[in-house]
Amino acid sequence: MKVKDTMTKSLLCLAVFILFLFASLFYTGTIDYRSSFSLFDSPLIKAKPCFTEQDPLKVYVYNLEMKYNVGFLKGSHYNAPPVTIETLPKWPKYTGLRKQHSVEYWMLASLLYASDDENGRTREAVRVLDPESAHVFFVPFFSSLSYNTYYRHGNDSEVKFDDQLQVIFLSYMFSLLNLRS
Numbered sequence: 001m002k003v004k005d006t007m008t009k010s011l012l013c014l015a016v017f018i019l020f021l022f023a024s025l026f027y028t029g030t031i032d033y034r035s036s037f038s039l040f041d042s043p044l045i046k047a048k049p050c051f052t053e054q055d056p057l058k059v060y061v062y063n064l065e066m067k068y069n070v071g072f073l074k075g076s077h078y079n080a081p082p083v084t085i086e087t088l089p090k091w092p093k094y095t096g097l098r099k100q101h102s103v104e105y106w107m108l109a110s111l112l113y114a115s116d117d118e119n120g121r122t123r124e125a126v127r128v129l130d131p132e133s134a135h136v137f138f139v140p141f142f143s144s145l146s147y148n149t150y151y152r153h154g155n156d157s158e159v160k161f162d163d164q165l166q167v168i169f170l171s172y173m174f175s176l177l178n179l180r181s
Contacts, residue, residue: 061138062138062140069144073092074089
């Protein structure tokens with residue numbers, strides 16, 4: 001009798017484990033492994049822009065379609081004209097593993113804002129529209145977020161889409177470089 005009870009309990013545990021294993025394999029890629037703990041909330045809501053008394057760093061930002069940058073936050077394959085401060089989506093509150101890619105977003109968001117505040121102070125880095133006057137260039141292609149968006153599912157069509165997206169982007173950038181030389 002004891003052996004039978006032990007076997008029944010063991011088989012029940014094994015069945016629950018196998019059920020959990022199949023369920024987790026089925027839902028991988030659709031579950032957002034984000035933290036909902038307030039300890040990990042970003043203090044960026046309270047962030048203030050940096051201002052300088054010296055000449056700011058002049059940054060030329062390439063106008064890329066949203067499919068190369070913030071479109072990843074709206075879902076895969078999202079596309080729209082280049083992002084502006086009016087069309088910039090808010091950074092999602094619960095981003096889970098995507099937090100590691102937020103630097104790209106915040107750099108772009110900072111450069112999209114006006115260069116002066118209401119008191120006339122100048123930011124440390126400002127966007128310029130003339131590439132000849134720029135000190136540096138910023139290409140807002142969120143490659144790491146692209147990789148994370150399309151490769152995490154392991155779906156061959158999504159992996160191919162990411163590869164194609166990066167090839168199209170590189171072709172576009174090389175064509176711009178060839179035009180300048």
